[in-house]
Amino acid sequence: MDLLNRYLQAVRFWLPDPENQDITAELEEDIRSQIEANEAERGRPLNQVEIETILKIWGPPLLVAQRFLPQRYLIGPTLFPVYALVLKLSLLFWVGPWLLIWLAFVVFDPSYRDGNTVFRAIQSLWVAVVAGFAIITLGFALLQRHQASTRFLEKWNPRKLPAVIDPNRIPRCSAISELVWDGILTFWWMDALRLPVSHSATFSLAPVWHSLYWPILVMLASTTALAAVNSIQPWWTRPRAGFRLAIDILGLAIIAILLSAGPLVIVSISNASTEKVHNLSTWINVPVQITALIIAVSFALRGIQDARRLYGMPPFMHRVLRVLTGD
Amino acid sequence: MNADLFENLRLELRRGCLILAVLAQLRTEQYGYVLRKALAERGLTIDENTLYPLLRRLEIQGLLVSQWREEEKRNKRFYRLSGEGEVILGQLAAEWRSINGSLNGIL
Numbered sequence: 001m002d003l004l005n006r007y008l009q010a011v012r013f014w015l016p017d018p019e020n021q022d023i024t025a026e027l028e029e030d031i032r033s034q035i036e037a038n039e040a041e042r043g044r045p046l047n048q049v050e051i052e053t054i055l056k057i058w059g060p061p062l063l064v065a066q067r068f069l070p071q072r073y074l075i076g077p078t079l080f081p082v083y084a085l086v087l088k089l090s091l092l093f094w095v096g097p098w099l100l101i102w103l104a105f106v107v108f109d110p111s112y113r114d115g116n117t118v119f120r121a122i123q124s125l126w127v128a129v130v131a132g133f134a135i136i137t138l139g140f141a142l143l144q145r146h147q148a149s150t151r152f153l154e155k156w157n158p159r160k161l162p163a164v165i166d167p168n169r170i171p172r173c174s175a176i177s178e179l180v181w182d183g184i185l186t187f188w189w190m191d192a193l194r195l196p197v198s199h200s201a202t203f204s205l206a207p208v209w210h211s212l213y214w215p216i217l218v219m220l221a222s223t224t225a226l227a228a229v230n231s232i233q234p235w236w237t238r239p240r241a242g243f244r245l246a247i248d249i250l251g252l253a254i255i256a257i258l259l260s261a262g263p264l265v266i267v268s269i270s271n272a273s274t275e276k277v278h279n280l281s282t283w284i285n286v287p288v289q290i291t292a293l294i295i296a297v298s299f300a301l302r303g304i305q306d307a308r309r310l311y312g313m314p315p316f317m318h319r320v321l322r323v324l325t326g327d
Numbered sequence: 328m329n330a331d332l333f334e335n336l337r338l339e340l341r342r343g344c345l346i347l348a349v350l351a352q353l354r355t356e357q358y359g360y361v362l363r364k365a366l367a368e369r370g371l372t373i374d375e376n377t378l379y380p381l382l383r384r385l386e387i388q389g390l391l392v393s394q395w396r397e398e399e400k401r402n403k404r405f406y407r408l409s410g411e412g413e414v415i416l417g418q419l420a421a422e423w424r425s426i427n428g429s430l431n432g433i434l
Contacts, residue, residue, distance in 0.1 A: 023379070025395075026359060026404050030375055033360040059376060067380040 003048060004031060007055050014065035023068055031058065075140045083140045090132055092320055098125060104290040109282050167314050170234040174326070179227035186220040189213075202268045203284070208261035212254055219250050241309035248303035255296040264288050301325045345373055347423055349381060350416045353391060356407040358398075382406055390415055 008028050012020045034054055038046055046054075058064060075083050102121050105112040112118075209216075226244060258264060265288055267281040302325040305315040315327065348371050352362055359379060366373055385391045390412035394405050408416060 023383075025402065026379060027375070029358070029401060029403050030360045030363075030379070032401065064376055067376050068383065 003051050003055065004028070004035075007031075007058075007061060010061035011065050014062050015068060019068070027058075027064070031055070073144060075137070075144050079140055079144050083136070086136055086140075087133070088320075090136060092323075094132060095125070095129060098128070100294065101290055104293060105286055108286050108289050165317065166235075167317060168236040168309070170230045170236065172231060172234045175227055175230035175234055179224060179231050182220060182224040182227055186217070186224050189217055189220055204266045204268075206261060206264050206266055208258060209264070212257060215250060215254055219247055219254065222247050222250075236309050238310055238312070241306045245303055245306040245310055248299045248306060251299040252296060252303070255292050255299070258292055259289060259296075264292070298324055298326070302327070344423075345371070345377065345381065346385070347416075347419050349373075349378070349385065350390060350408060350412060350419065353406050353408045353412075354416075356405050358403040358405050360403075362406070385412070 008024045008031075011027065012024045015023055031054065035046055035051065038050065038054070102112075102125070106118075112121075222243070226240065226247070229240065263281060263285045265281070265284050267277055267284060269277050269280065301321060305321070305325055305327060308315050321327075348366055348369075349362070352365055357365065359375075359382065363373060363375065363378055382391065382393075386393055386406070390409055391406050392409045393407075395402055396405055397403075
């Protein structure tokens with residue numbers, strides 16, 4: 001019976017005090033009854049293999065004990081969908097931009113391509129991801145422990161639920177803010193191609209901007225006009241979707257030309273070494289190029305949505321896509 | 328895949344029925360091993376890992392009472408229905424008959 005005692009000891013290990021003795025005594029009684037019934041049937045004592053077979057049918061000690069334990073969660077089924085959403089959002093708005101910025105530095109600045117720098121970057125990303133994951137998980141585990149999710153869910157009010165999303169509806173506030181912003185940008189573009197000048201350093205736009213003056217002006221003026229129409233009639237129509245698709249394509253073409261032209265901002269500093277000028281130029285141009293890349297991605301995704309609207313199909317309603325396209 | 332799905336649905340269907348069967352069987356005092364055999368003889372098999380946690384839960388809920396007693400030179404834990412358990416069993420049995428009647432009509 002050594003095998004039986006070892007089995008019961010293993011089950012007892014996973015059970016809490018003080019019930020563990022009581023539970024294992026009851027299980028022992030059942031197993032012994034089974035063994036006796038088998039022995040009576042065969043007319044001889046069971047050997048080790050036969051006892052082992054009985055214990056295998058009972059199952060692994062942890063699983064046997066687990067059936068007696070209360071169900072416990074680090075993050076329960078009620079809170080889990082919110083936890084998963086927060087993790088996805090942090091991945092999108094934290095790790096995503098980090099990766100994008102890092103990739104842009106690698107693409108636009110050769111000094112970021114050596115092995116050590118790449119290793120350090122991956123190491124710091126890994127630490128940031130693990131730390132973020134741990135902090136979010138810990139926060140939700142604490143919420144779960146204090147059953148905050150239940151209280152939060154009890155407070156719900158049907159009237160406070162978000163309105164049904166109409167894929168062709170344009171939020172009026174978003175159309176108006178777009179109108180104001182695009183208007184300011186258009187006037188700035190028409191008026192001057194100058195950037196702030198400091199006493200010691202001068203920043204000017206690269207020649208490629210000058211050659212793209214008219215295409216950029218057309219794009220900005222078209223966007224402003226569209227935003228003006230959208231703020232009066234805030235819903236998408238096929239002609240307007242087609243018009244914005246044309247703006248998206250023009251925007252993509254402009255950004256492609258800009259990114260292939262090298263530095264977009266020319267830096268000149270009086271009485272400064274070439275290395276210092278180069279470093280400052282890198283630190284200014286890389287963020288500008290990253291911004292251009294992000295805008296290009298947004299144009300491309302928005303173009304897909306506009307093309308779908310143009311052909312009478314509903315736009316994709318994925319949350320991430322809607323955030324990235326600003327729809 | 329279909330076999331797994333059927334097994335999951337079968338277990339779900341049986342879960343509530345087992346509680347009713349255990350409560351009904353414990354109108355007379357029995358210990359775990361004998362209870363399991365009695366249910367199996369009536370065509371309702373229940374494995375050990377389901378029965379003992381269920382007995383504990385029902386006892387905590389006040390539907391069963393138990394007592395350790397020596398029988399055939401071994402200590403055994405005997406269970407029987409409590410007063411509250413009898414009331415609940417009556418209500419559950421009525422519910423079962425109602426569901427059974429409705430289901431027979433639907434099926």
